[in-house]
Amino acid sequence: MQSAAIPNKMTTHKPWYKHRWPWFLMLGPALVVAAGCYTAYLAFSNQDALVVDDYYKQGKAINQDLSRDRKAAAMGMDAALRYEPASGQLVGVISSQKQPFSGKLHVSLVHSTQPLKDLKLDTWADQKGKFAITIPLLDIARWQVVVEGEQRDWRLAGEWLWPQQQQVELQADQVAQR
Numbered sequence: 001m002q003s004a005a006i007p008n009k010m011t012t013h014k015p016w017y018k019h020r021w022p023w024f025l026m027l028g029p030a031l032v033v034a035a036g037c038y039t040a041y042l043a044f045s046n047q048d049a050l051v052v053d054d055y056y057k058q059g060k061a062i063n064q065d066l067s068r069d070r071k072a073a074a075m076g077m078d079a080a081l082r083y084e085p086a087s088g089q090l091v092g093v094i095s096s097q098k099q100p101f102s103g104k105l106h107v108s109l110v111h112s113t114q115p116l117k118d119l120k121l122d123t124w125a126d127q128k129g130k131f132a133i134t135i136p137l138l139d140i141a142r143w144q145v146v147v148e149g150e151q152r153d154w155r156l157a158g159e160w161l162w163p164q165q166q167q168v169e170l171q172a173d174q175v176a177q178r
Contacts (some may be wrong), residue, residue, distance in 0.1 A: 072154040072172035079147050079156050082167040083138055091132045100129030104150035112142040138162050
């Protein structure tokens with residue numbers, strides 16, 4: 001009996017980089033490194049707006065600033081503001097001791113986390129105390145609202161959680177008691 005001749009098959013081995021499994025296994029760590037680089041970029045390119053370097057000095061300034069709130073309380077100031085997305089306007093009514101207030105107003109809307117979205121606006125209240133300001137679409141956020149007189153000698157301040165609250169009412173007597 002003759003043994004069957006086994007053909008001599010030369011097995012050729014491909015180099016490792018021509019196989020797909022090493023590349024597939026390296027894909028996971030490569031994605032993690034790319035995501036880490038992107039996270040580091042975001043961390044260093046966006047400043048944190050919530051932390052103040054000199055919080056003690058700023059706190060003392062806030063205490064001195066309460067005199068404007070007390071003056072608004074003595075004048076009996078109050079205001080109501082609402083945002084109308086359809087017209088893109090912030091409309092409001094301001095009064096002093098339940099009488100309409102007319103004159104120049106400074107209105108500030110301060111975004112809770114992004115200072116670039118803060119709005120500082122000037123407007124005039126008519127004889128009925130009504131005013132309207134065209135503004136861009138408001139973000140969903142907790143806004144700090146400040147309304148001041150022309151000389152900035154009084155102010156009304158409060159928080160507005162928009163769009164959950166359709167309107168914000170600012171009353172001086174609530175602020176002055178803090």
